[in-house]
Each structure stands twice: as structure tokens, then as C-alpha cells.
Amino acid sequence: MSESIYYFLQQIANGLTIGSTYALIAIGYTMVYGIIGMINFAHGEVYMIGTYVAFIALAGLSMLGIDNPFLLIGIALAVSIVVASAYGFSIERVAYRPLRSSKRLIALISAIGMSIFLQNYIRLAQGSRDIAMPSMIKGGFLFGSPEGSHIMISYMQVIIMVTTVLCMVGLTLFITRSRMGRACRACAQDIGMTNLLGINSNNVIAVTFIIGASLAAVAGMLLGLYYGVVNPYIGFIAGLKAFTAAVLGGIGSIPGAMLGGLILGVSESLTGGYLTAEYKDVVAFSLLILILLFMPQGILGKPEVEKI
Amino acid sequence: MKSIVKKTLIGMSVSAALMGTSLAQADIKIALAGPVSGPVAQYGDMQFIGAEMAIEQINKKGGVNGEKLVGIKYDDACDPKQAVAVANKIVNDDIKFVVGHLCSSSTQPATDIYEDEGIVMVTAASTNPDITLQGYQLIFRTIGLDSLQGPVAGRFVADSIKPKRMAVIHDKQQYGEGIATAVKKTVEESGVDVVMFEGITAGDKDFSALVAKLKRNNVDFVYYGGYHPELGLILRQSAELGLDAQFMGPEGVGNKDISAIAGEASEGLLVTLPPSFELDPKNKGLVDAFEKKNQDPSGPFVMPAYAAVQVMADSMKATGSTDAEEVAEYMHKASFTTPIGDVKYDEKGDLTSFNFVVYNWHADGTKSPAK
Numbered sequence: 043m044s045e046s047i048y049y050f051l052q053q054i055a056n057g058l059t060i061g062s063t064y065a066l067i068a069i070g071y072t073m074v075y076g077i078i079g080m081i082n083f084a085h086g087e088v089y090m091i092g093t094y095v096a097f098i099a100l101a102g103l104s105m106l107g108i109d110n111p112f113l114l115i116g117i118a119l120a121v122s123i124v125v126a127s128a129y130g131f132s133i134e135r136v137a138y139r140p141l142r143s144s145k146r147l148i149a150l151i152s153a154i155g156m157s158i159f160l161q162n163y164i165r166l167a168q169g170s171r172d173i174a175m176p177s178m179i180k181g182g183f184l185f186g187s188p189e190g191s192h193i194m195i196s197y198m199q200v201i202i203m204v205t206t207v208l209c210m211v212g213l214t215l216f217i218t219r220s221r222m223g224r225a226c227r228a229c230a231q232d233i234g235m236t237n238l239l240g241i242n243s244n245n246v247i248a249v250t251f252i253i254g255a256s257l258a259a260v261a262g263m264l265l266g267l268y269y270g271v272v273n274p275y276i277g278f279i280a281g282l283k284a285f286t287a288a289v290l291g292g293i294g295s296i297p298g299a300m301l302g303g304l305i306l307g308v309s310e311s312l313t314g315g316y317l318t319a320e321y322k323d324v325v326a327f328s329l330l331i332l333i334l335l336f337m338p339q340g341i342l343g344k345p346e347v348e349k350i
Numbered sequence: 351m352k353s354i355v356k357k358t359l360i361g362m363s364v365s366a367a368l369m370g371t372s373l374a375q376a377d378i379k380i381a382l383a384g385p386v387s388g389p390v391a392q393y394g395d396m397q398f399i400g401a402e403m404a405i406e407q408i409n410k411k412g413g414v415n416g417e418k419l420v421g422i423k424y425d426d427a428c429d430p431k432q433a434v435a436v437a438n439k440i441v442n443d444d445i446k447f448v449v450g451h452l453c454s455s456s457t458q459p460a461t462d463i464y465e466d467e468g469i470v471m472v473t474a475a476s477t478n479p480d481i482t483l484q485g486y487q488l489i490f491r492t493i494g495l496d497s498l499q500g501p502v503a504g505r506f507v508a509d510s511i512k513p514k515r516m517a518v519i520h521d522k523q524q525y526g527e528g529i530a531t532a533v534k535k536t537v538e539e540s541g542v543d544v545v546m547f548e549g550i551t552a553g554d555k556d557f558s559a560l561v562a563k564l565k566r567n568n569v570d571f572v573y574y575g576g577y578h579p580e581l582g583l584i585l586r587q588s589a590e591l592g593l594d595a596q597f598m599g600p601e602g603v604g605n606k607d608i609s610a611i612a613g614e615a616s617e618g619l620l621v622t623l624p625p626s627f628e629l630d631p632k633n634k635g636l637v638d639a640f641e642k643k644n645q646d647p648s649g650p651f652v653m654p655a656y657a658a659v660q661v662m663a664d665s666m667k668a669t670g671s672t673d674a675e676e677v678a679e680y681m682h683k684a685s686f687t688t689p690i691g692d693v694k695y696d697e698k699g700d701l702t703s704f705n706f707v708v709y710n711w712h713a714d715g716t717k718s719p720a721k
Contacts (some may be wrong), residue, residue, distance in 0.1 A: 056559055170387040171391055172579050174582070176613045275553070313559075314563070320549040322559070
């Protein structure tokens with residue numbers, strides 16, 4: 043293979059890594075939109091909180107003398123999922139449920155308020171500086187000749203991609219096979235009718251928020267380990283990118299969120315690799331505008347039918 | 351009707367009382383403007399501990415013209431928008447002397463306000479040359495310029511490193527891009543091949559595309575113009591993705607946090623910094639005073655901030671006045687002995703001489719002079 047193919051594949055691998063995490067966060071936006079038709083702008087902050095909790099758990103566990111990296115990561119992941127889910131559940135209970143019957147704009151403002159509140163609360167509790175964490179998993183796979191052209195994929199990148207695939211498969215099984223998953227799909231179709239048929243839609247909505255928050259916590263933990271830093275502001279830009287991914291793929295559609303995340307990640311990485319890193323956000327968001335102009339429902343979204 | 355009159359009277363007496371207190375304060379207030387919060391707050395700390403130490407020591411010796419100095423912190427978070435708000439607040443609080451701001455991009459918009467409102471400003475950290483190019487009378491610094499720092503770094507690269515394929519990366523901000531451009535110009539004059547000159551987005555976390563590109567271009571030396579949060583991640587991701595290149599950065603990357611972020615990957619990073627004033631035997635007493643308070647005097651902006659307060663205080667003493675214009679006029683003419691050496695200003699408000707030195711950074715957050 044020639045050098046330029048190796049380079050292309052390297053950039054694709056980098057793009058898929060970052061795209062996977064966008065997809066994980068985007069699920070939270072798209073599921074909530076699919077069911078209650080509102081955009082949960084506080085979702086990026088749940089991702090940020092997930093990273094903080096994972097860091098705190100990792101630091102605490104290593105102080106207790108646990109040094110097996112897989113055990114450490116496993117426990118920290120569990121703690122982070124539980125705490126982030128509690129946040130996801132509480133956000134819905136406190137900021138959205140009381141407003142559910144009011145206009146959409148009011149819930150949206152409540153979401154933005156929640157986002158600002160969480161960001162500043164973490165800033166006060168944890169300080170505004172970057173908190174760093176040494177890399178726990180070093181090294182990677184090398185394809186090609188180490189001296190000449192090659193592709194280098196770090197173990198951490200592999201872990202990110204594999205975990206994302208596992209989460210996506212798990213989520214798809216849950217939505218298509220389980221009772222609760224069926225209830226979720228029913229709520230997405232017609233929430234009033236679902237209530238009439240004896241399904242408690244409040245529970246379904248709470249479960250949706252918990253799933254979204256858990257996946258955001260997984261993304262937070264993975265990216266925290268990959269980059270090794272966290273600060274209270276990471277939720278904003280990550281949330282914006284994930285929201286873009288959700289819209290790109292078709293908001294409300296779960297496979298769409300996955301696809302949108304990957305497209306966004308790869309397009310950013312290719313722009314950084316072939317044009318210049320300065321323009322990667324420009325290209326990513328131009329892509330979004332183009333897709334919205336020509337396919338307003340997104341790539342995999344269904345055209346909105348006005349319900350009478 | 352009666353109650354309205356009553357309320358108005360109360361309101362008037364309250365505002366009169368408030369005005370009374372602001373007039374009654376005889377202390378000389380100095381605003382300390384810099385980042386208390388935000389990603390580069392540790393540089394703010396350096397500036398604050400240096401300025402506060404100077405204020406404390408001057409007050410201990412009887413203050414200025416019989417009055418005490420009072421330092422008041424203002425948080426601009428190194429955000430240009432917030433810096434303007436802070437500058438307006440300082441104007442409203444009727445303060446005539448400012449130490450700050452820290453980041454060049456914050457200092458720049460604030461200088462206009464200070465110059466127009468008759469406030470003397472001394473920055474201990476902003477190194478962008480544009481800040482003093484506007485013909486201001488009241489704006490000074492106690493630190494060198496990127497146009498000095500860039501050539502020091504560039505000459506070091508051209509003479510001692512002699513890279514074959516060099517890349518210059520910056521964060522597109524006033525400070526980072528300014529210094530990166532100066533470095534590029536200097537090395538190209540010496541015949542070094544700069545194969546990449548590229549900007550990144552400050553606050554970004556993923557640099558894998560950039561690292562892959564550096565690898566592809568067989569870059570063996572990278573100069574980064576910007577601050578430590580981004581360079582730390584670039585170093586870390588370069589090590590993970592197997593990029594074998596030497597990195598160098600300006601004083602904006604030289605603090606302990608870069609070692610926390612990049613870990614082992616920060617070993618051997620080259621950094622241009624102001625000289626280690628804390629190692630100067632003349633500053634022994636001052637260093638002891640910092641250590642007694644458990645503060646670290648080795649940050650690059652600690653002594654410049656001390657000097658900033660001292661220069662203003664000395665000028666107030668010499669002129670016997672707290673009038674901003676008189677003090678500034680004296681600062682332009684006189685020369686001062688400070689912990690950063692002898693300070694003398696040119697007509698722009700820049701130091702007539704200031705050295706930058708190249709250091710080797712270590713993974714434990716310490717530094718040693720580079721050969």
C-alpha cells in the first residue's frame with residue numbers, strides 16, 4: 043500500500059474514535075427528542091459530570107490500593123454511570139416534568155438554565171482549572187512498517203470504538219426486544235395513546251433520561267481516559283457537537299444519531315488531515331447546513347407529519 | 351403620596367451615605383486584574399501573589415505618602431469580553447492604578463478604556479507587541495515582548511537544534527499566533543525549512559488529526575505558540591501516536607500543569623521563559639518572604655507583578671501625587687531598581703531591555719537551563 047492510503051486510513055481511524063463518542067452523547071439528545079419532542083440542552087453537562095465522577099472514582103480507588111487497570115476502569119465506569127443516571131433522572135424530574143404540558147420554548151429555556159446551573163455548580167465545587175490524569179493504558183497496534191509508513195491505533199482508541207459498538211448493540215436490543223423498549227417506541231409514536239393503553243409514560247420518559255445519561259457517562263469516562271483532562275466547560279462544546287450529530291443523522295432516530303456522530307467525527311478528522319485543523323469546525327458545521335438544506339429531516343429521520 | 355416622599359428621602363439618604371463612604375476612603379486602591387477563574391487561572395495566581403507581596407511590603411514600610419495601598423482583585427477569566435467589563439468596573443470604582451491584565455487578548459481591549467479614563471496600567475504578563483503600539487501614555491509593562499521572545503526562541507532553534515523539517519503551530523489567538531509568526535520569521539531567515547504553519551482551535555481536545563499530519567510530513571521539530579492546556583494534550587497524543595519530534599513553546603506553556611497533563615511526554619520540552627529572578631542573590635530576602643507564606647516565587651509572572659506595583663508606588667512617592675498623568679510622566683523618565691533588575695521605559699511604555707532564556711522542562715514540573 044502506498045503512503046497516502048496509510049495516511050487516509052489513519053485519519054479515518056482517528057475520526058471514527060472521536061465520532062464514536064459523539065454518537066454516544068448524541069443518543070441522549072435523539073431519544074429525548076423522539077419521545078417528548080424537546081432538546082435537552084443540559085445533556086452535555088451530564089457528560090461533563092460523568093467525566094468528573096470517573097476521575098474522582100479512579101483517584102479514590104487507586105488510593106485504596108487497587109492497581110489492576112481493568113478493575114479500576116470497570117468500577118469507575120459503574121460509579122460514573124450510576125451518578126450520571128441520578129443526575130439525568132433528577133434533571134428531568136426537577137426541570138422538565140413540571141413544564142411538560144407548557145409550551146416547548148419554556149422547557150427549552152429551563153434546559154438552558156439547567157445547563158448553566160450545572161456548569162457553574164461544578165466550577166464552584168471542583169475549581170475551574172483543568173484536572174489531569176495520567177494515561178492508564180499505553181501503547182497500541184501498529185500496522186505497516188514501524189520505520190516507514192504505518193497506521194498507529196492506540197489501545198485507548200480501540201477501547202473507545204469497541205465500547206461504543208457494544209453500547210449501541212445493547213441499546214438496539216433493548217429498544218427492539220424488551221418490554222420497556224417497546225413502551226419507548228410506543229411513546230415516541232403517540233404519547234397520549236400510550237397512556238390510554240395503560241403504560242405509565244412518566245416512567246418511560248424517566249428511563250429515557252437515564253439511558254441517555256448512562257451513555258453520556260460512558261463517553262465521559264472514555265474521553266476522560268483518552269485525553270486525560272477535564273474542566274467544567276467541556277460539556278458545552280461536546281454537547282454542541284453531539285447535538286449536531288443527532289440533527290445530521292435525523293433527530294429522533296437512534297441509528298441516525300450513530301451515523302451522524304461517525305460522519306461528523308470523520309469529516310472533522312479528514313479536514314484536519316487534508317486541509318488545516320483551523321477549518322475543521324467550519325467544515326463540520328457547513329456539512330450540517332447543507333444536509334439541513336437538502337434533507338431537512340436529516341439522513342435517517344422520518345419527515346415530520348403534523349399530527350391533528 | 352406621603353409614603354412616596356418618605357421613600358425618596360430614604361433613597362436619597364442611602365445614596366448619600368454610600369457616596370460618603372467612597373469619598374472617605376483615603377487608601378490608594380490598586381486594581382489587580384487577571385484570571386481568577388478559567389483554564390489559565392494559575393498564571394493569574396502568579397500575578398496576584400507577586401502584586402500582593404509588593405503591596406504588603408510597601409505598606410509595612412509606611413505605605414505611599416502616608417497612605418496605605420489596597421489591592422483589589424478583578425476576575426477577567428482571560429476572556430476579552432469580560433476584560434472590557436472589568437475595565438469598566440474599575441473605572442466606576444474610581445481606581446486609578448491597575449496591575450494587569452494577564453492574557454494579551456484581554457489586555458488589548460482594556461487598554462483603550464484605561465487610556466481614555468486616565469488610569470495607569472502596568473501589565474506583568476502580556477507580551478504581544480501590538481498592545482503598546484497605539485501611542486498610549488498611561489500603559490506600561492514589566493515584561494518583555496513577543497517580538498523579543500520570538501527571536502530568542504528562533505535563534506536557539508536555528509543555532510542549537512538545526513531541525514531538518516520544522517512545524518510551527520499556534521492557537522490563532524493574539525499571543526500564540528503573534529509569537530509563532532515571529533519564530534517562523536526568525537528561523538526562515540537562518541535557512542530552516544518550515545514545512546507546516548497551522549492554527550488549531552483553543553479549547554479543543556482532539557489533536558489526533560494534527561499529530562498524524564505532523565508524522566506524515568516527517569516533522570522533527572515543532573514550535574507551538576499558545577498556552578499549556580492545548581500543548582499538553584498535543585504532547586500526550588503525540589507520545590501515544592508515536593510522533594518522534596522535539597517540541598518547544600513560549601512562557602505560556604511553562605508551568606507545572608503541563609507536566610500534569612502530558613506526564614512523561616513533557617520531559618525535554620523546550621520553553622522560553624523570563625530569567626529565574628528567584629535565583630538572583632539580590633532577591634534572597636524576597637524569596638524567603640514568599641516561602642514563609644508558603645507561596646512559590648518561581649512562576650514567571652510573580653516578580654514582574656511585584657515590580658509593577660513597586661514602579662507605580664515609587665513614582666507616586668517621587669511625585670508626591672496620585673494623579674495618573676503625573677505618575678505616568680515620571681515613569682517614562684525615571685529608572686527603578688526592582689526584583690527584575692533595573693527598569694527603564696521607552697516612549698511606548700515598553701522596557702528598554704528584557705531577557706528571555708531557553709529552559710528544558712522536566713516531567714516533574716521543574717526546569718533547567720538548556721544548552
